[in-house]
Amino acid sequence: MPHRIGLQGRLTQVISFFGMVALSALTVLVAQHLLTPPKARAQTACSNATLSGTYGAQNQGYSLQASDGTALPAPVPVTDIVLLTLDGAGNISRTGTQNKGGTIAPNDLSGTYAVNANCTFSITFTTATGGANHVTGVIVNSGNEAFVMAADPGRAVATATWKRQ
Numbered sequence: 090m091p092h093r094i095g096l097q098g099r100l101t102q103v104i105s106f107f108g109m110v111a112l113s114a115l116t117v118l119v120a121q122h123l124l125t126p127p128k129a130r131a132q133t134a135c136s137n138a139t140l141s142g143t144y145g146a147q148n149q150g151y152s153l154q155a156s157d158g159t160a161l162p163a164p165v166p167v168t169d170i171v172l173l174t175l176d177g178a179g180n181i182s183r184t185g186t187q188n189k190g191g192t193i194a195p196n197d198l199s200g201t202y203a204v205n206a207n208c209t210f211s212i213t214f215t216t217a218t219g220g221a222n223h224v225t226g227v228i229v230n231s232g233n234e235a236f237v238m239a240a241d242p243g244r245a246v247a248t249a250t251w252k253r254q
Contacts, residue, residue: 135208139232141177143254146170150239150247152189156218160243165190167247172254179203181212204228211240226251 148171151164171185179201187196200214200221208228213221222244226237235251 134206135204135210135228135232136206137179137202137204138177139208139228140175140202140204140210140235141232142175144173144175144235144251145254146173146185146237146249146251148237148247148249150245152245154244164246167245169196169249171196173251175202181214183214198222210235212237224249 146169148167148169150167152167153161153164155161167187167189169185169187171183173181173183175181180199181202182197182199184197185195187194198214198216200212202210202212204210210226210228212224212226214224215221223240224237225240226235226249228235233253237249237251239245239247
């Protein structure tokens with residue numbers, strides 16, 4: 090003869106089953122939350138004033154052109170240590186030292202910059218010969234840091250990290 094469960098026993102089984110399902114779902118949600126890496130978020134709004142003050146920077150990369158603009162036969166390693174001063178109104182000056190293929194020289198430039206609301210920015214440095222060097226970047230850490238790269242195709246492959254002083 091089959092074993093019969095009363096109504097109260099049946100309700101207990103149903104409640105236990107749904108309790109186990111709820112506990113399992115909660116466990117999955119907690120695991121997903123703990124295992125999902127935090128998302129990087131851009132600052133809410135930036136302007137030229139976001140980039141203001143003095144920043145120390147280390148630039149590293151390779152030069153692909155000679156100073157006269159002709160292509161080099163092979164990339165030449167370049168590194169700079171510079172101090173940047175930005176006025177918050179779109180003007181920038183840079184003073185520092187460059188090591189280009191083992192030759193050490195000052196690397197002082199000035200120029201202008203423009204910051205977009207999404208915290209990306211562009212800079213045009215004026216060279217001693219009247220030419221222009223362009224860089225682009227993104228502001229992070231509430232304007233205390235920036236990640237920057239060379240933006241003139243065929244001229245250089247270089248990146249930099251800026252830190253506010």
